[in-house]
Amino acid sequence: MYESKPMKNKYRDLIEQTFDFPQAEFQLADNQLHFHHIDLNALVKKYGTPFKFSYLPVIGEKIDLCRQWFQNAFEEHNYKGKYHYSYCTKSSHFDFVLKECLKKQVNIETSSAFDIDIIIYLFNQGLLNDDIYVLCNGYKTKEYILKIAELIDLGFHRIIPIIDSFDEFEILDEMIDTPLEIGIRIASEEDPKFEFYTSRLGIGYKDIVPFFKKRLKGHPKFKVSMLHFFVNTGIRDNAYYWNELRKFINVYTDLIKADAPICHLDIGGGFPIKNSLAFEFDYQYMITEIVAQIKQEAESVGAEHPNIFTEFGSFTVAESGGTIYSVVNQKKQNDKEQWNMIDSSFMTTLPDTWAINKRFVMLPINRWGDKYERVFLGGMTCDSDDYYNSEQHINAIYLPEFKMNDPLYIGFFNTGAYQESISGYGGIKHCLIPSPKHIIIDKDENGAFTDYVYREEQTSQDMLQVLGYR
Structure with a gap:
C-alpha cells in the first residue's frame, strides 16, 4: 500500500x-x-x-585566515617578499574592533585627520607600538598633514602618506620637514557600468612615471617606496579586475626601470564578504594568482620581490x-x-x-x-x-x-x-x-x-x- x-x-x-x-x-x-x-x-x-x-573572535579569525592564504601562496611560488595585513579603519572605528585587530599586530590604514587621533589615543594607552605601518590614504587636508607630523614627532617611523594628487604632494612637501617614505595611488579605470571612466582617487596611469622623474627622483626628503592600487568593485575573478591589476603591475615595472625605489605594493582592499547562504569565493586562488603575477613581473625587470600590503576593512570586521x-x-x-x-x-x-x-x-x-x-x-x-x-x-x-x-x-x-x-x-x-x-x-x-x-x-x-x- x-x-x-x-x-x-x-x-x-x-x-x-x-x-x-x-x-x-x-x-x-x-x-x-x-x-x-x-x-x-x-x-x-x-x-x-x-x-x-x-x-x-571572528575578527581575529579572518586576519589569521588571510595571513595563512598569503603564506600558502608565497610558499607555492617561492616568493621572497613579506606580507603585511592592514586594517582599514573607516570600515568600523569602534574601539573594540581596533583592539581586536591590534591583538593580531596588524598595520593601520587611515582616511582622515580624526583617524590619526584614534592612533594617538591607542598609542598613549600602550595598545600599539610606533613601529607599525600607518598608511595614510584619503584627501590630505592641512589638518590631516599636521596630524601625520604629530605621529612623526611621537616616534612613528613607518608612516607612509599615499599621494592622491600633484597638489597634495606640494602641500606635503611644504609642511613636512623630516625624511619620509611616501606612496603613490594609481587612479584606476572604473568598471564599465559606472557613470564615469576614471576614479577620482589617485594619479592617472600615464602621469605617474613622468611625475616621479620630475618631482620625486632624488628628492632630498621623500623616498617613494609604495605603489597603491584599488578598484571600487573590489577583488573579483573577472576580466575587469585582472586587466586593472595588469596595468598596475606595468606601472610598477616602469617605475623600477626609472630607478624608483619601490619596495612595497599595496593591492588595497575589497575582498568580498558572504552575502547569502549560496556564497562562494576562492580566496586562496585569487591570492595565489596575484602573487604569481607580481613575482613574474618583478623578476622580468630584475627587482627583488616587493612586499605586499592589503587594506582589508569589510573582510576583517563585517562577518x-x-x-x-x-x-x-x-x-x-x-x-x-x-x-x-x-x-x-x-x-x-x-x-x-x-x-x-x-x-x-x-x-x-x-x-x-x-x-x-x-x-x-x-x-x-x-x-x-x-x-x-x-x-x-x-x-x-x-x-x-x-x-x-x-x-x-x-x-x-x-x-x-x-x-x-x-x-x-x-x-x-x-x-x-x-x-x-x-x-x-x-x-x-x-x-x-x-x-x-x-x-x-x-x-x-x-x-x-x-x-x-x-
Missing part, C-alpha cells in the same frame, strides 16, 4: 533543500538559529529587540556583526503582497540596503519548524524606501508564517562594516527612529561565551539634546 510522505513545507525544509545547510557559522538547535554556536534566541529573551551585536529585529505586525496590501513590519528601520540601521541595494544574509532566529510564506519586509519610518525585498534566493523573502501571538525574530548577518558610520551612530535618524542597543559577545579564557551591553538604545532625550531642545 502506498504511504504518503509528509509534506516538506516547513521553513527548515526550504533552507535545507535550497542550500548546503547547516554551515560553519549557522547551526540549528530545537528549530532555533545559532550563530557560531551562540544561542541567538536566548539573547533576544535577555535583551529584547532590536539590537546589534558584535562577536569579537563579526549582526542585527536582530522582531516582526511586530503583518500588513496585507493586496492579494499577493504581505508586509512584515519590523520594530526598527532599515534605512537607519542598515543604510546600505537602501543606499546601494546591498544584500545581507537574512534568516529567522526562531520557528524554523513552522510553515513558511513569501513576504516583504518594511521598516518603521514613513518613507516608502524603508523596505528590504531582495533576499539571497530567487529574489524573494520567505519566512515562517506570521502569528500575532507567536513572535517571530529575524536576523541580518555580516553587517559589521560601515552601517554605523553611514547611519550616523548616536546622532539623529530619519523619523527619529532610535539607534538600537549594541551587544558585545566574546569568549572568556575558558572558551565560554560572554555578552554585555556596549551602548543602550538611543533615547528621546539623547535626540532632543542634539536638536537643541535641551
Whole structure:
C-alpha cells in the first residue's frame, strides 16, 4: 500500500533543500538559529529587540585566515617578499574592533585627520607600538598633514602618506620637514557600468612615471617606496579586475626601470564578504594568482620581490556583526503582497540596503519548524524606501508564517562594516527612529561565551539634546 510522505513545507525544509545547510557559522538547535554556536534566541529573551551585536573572535579569525592564504601562496611560488595585513579603519572605528585587530599586530590604514587621533589615543594607552605601518590614504587636508607630523614627532617611523594628487604632494612637501617614505595611488579605470571612466582617487596611469622623474627622483626628503592600487568593485575573478591589476603591475615595472625605489605594493582592499547562504569565493586562488603575477613581473625587470600590503576593512570586521529585529505586525496590501513590519528601520540601521541595494544574509532566529510564506519586509519610518525585498534566493523573502501571538525574530548577518558610520551612530535618524542597543559577545579564557551591553538604545532625550531642545 502506498504511504504518503509528509509534506516538506516547513521553513527548515526550504533552507535545507535550497542550500548546503547547516554551515560553519549557522547551526540549528530545537528549530532555533545559532550563530557560531551562540544561542541567538536566548539573547533576544535577555535583551529584547532590536539590537546589534558584535562577536569579537571572528575578527581575529579572518586576519589569521588571510595571513595563512598569503603564506600558502608565497610558499607555492617561492616568493621572497613579506606580507603585511592592514586594517582599514573607516570600515568600523569602534574601539573594540581596533583592539581586536591590534591583538593580531596588524598595520593601520587611515582616511582622515580624526583617524590619526584614534592612533594617538591607542598609542598613549600602550595598545600599539610606533613601529607599525600607518598608511595614510584619503584627501590630505592641512589638518590631516599636521596630524601625520604629530605621529612623526611621537616616534612613528613607518608612516607612509599615499599621494592622491600633484597638489597634495606640494602641500606635503611644504609642511613636512623630516625624511619620509611616501606612496603613490594609481587612479584606476572604473568598471564599465559606472557613470564615469576614471576614479577620482589617485594619479592617472600615464602621469605617474613622468611625475616621479620630475618631482620625486632624488628628492632630498621623500623616498617613494609604495605603489597603491584599488578598484571600487573590489577583488573579483573577472576580466575587469585582472586587466586593472595588469596595468598596475606595468606601472610598477616602469617605475623600477626609472630607478624608483619601490619596495612595497599595496593591492588595497575589497575582498568580498558572504552575502547569502549560496556564497562562494576562492580566496586562496585569487591570492595565489596575484602573487604569481607580481613575482613574474618583478623578476622580468630584475627587482627583488616587493612586499605586499592589503587594506582589508569589510573582510576583517563585517562577518563579526549582526542585527536582530522582531516582526511586530503583518500588513496585507493586496492579494499577493504581505508586509512584515519590523520594530526598527532599515534605512537607519542598515543604510546600505537602501543606499546601494546591498544584500545581507537574512534568516529567522526562531520557528524554523513552522510553515513558511513569501513576504516583504518594511521598516518603521514613513518613507516608502524603508523596505528590504531582495533576499539571497530567487529574489524573494520567505519566512515562517506570521502569528500575532507567536513572535517571530529575524536576523541580518555580516553587517559589521560601515552601517554605523553611514547611519550616523548616536546622532539623529530619519523619523527619529532610535539607534538600537549594541551587544558585545566574546569568549572568556575558558572558551565560554560572554555578552554585555556596549551602548543602550538611543533615547528621546539623547535626540532632543542634539536638536537643541535641551
